[in-house]
Amino acid sequence: MNRTAVMPAVASDPQSNEARVTFHSRTNPLAGLDELIRERTAGLVRLIADRRSLADVLIPARTPLDESEEEQLSHAAFSLVLSAMETALEKSPDPALTLRALRSAVALHAEEA
Numbered sequence: 218m219n220r221t222a223v224m225p226a227v228a229s230d231p232q233s234n235e236a237r238v239t240f241h242s243r244t245n246p247l248a249g250l251d252e253l254i255r256e257r258t259a260g261l262v263r264l265i266a267d268r269r270s271l272a273d274v275l276i277p278a279r280t281p282l283d284e285s286e287e288e289q290l291s292h293a294a295f296s297l298v299l300s301a302m303e304t305a306l307e308k309s310p311d312p313a314l315t316l317r318a319l320r321s322a323v324a325l326h327a328e329e330a
Contacts, residue, residue, distance in 0.1 A: 258297070261297060262290055262293045262294045262297055263290070263293070264293075265293035265294075265296050265297060266286075266289040266290050266292070266293035269282065269289060269292065269293065270282075270289065302319055305319070
């Protein structure tokens, strides 16, 4: 079977993440995309943490969170995991199977912790 990989459109800015993906795509397309996913995930976690901090400022009735930056990022990452889990369950043709797989992944990480 002959497969042709479809690569995402990328920006021409050499400083951009997408430019690095283009470089990696020539040698290892999956490595380039994996790198971009890691970078975008870290950026998304930072964005969620920033939103939490901004909510403390914008909502007067809210008690500001007294968290270190590490705690903020940890809570933001957990929030992202929950959102991803909800999306996985919504999109899955077999939510029960998806939930079992998620439980197995959590159990594996719990053993490693």
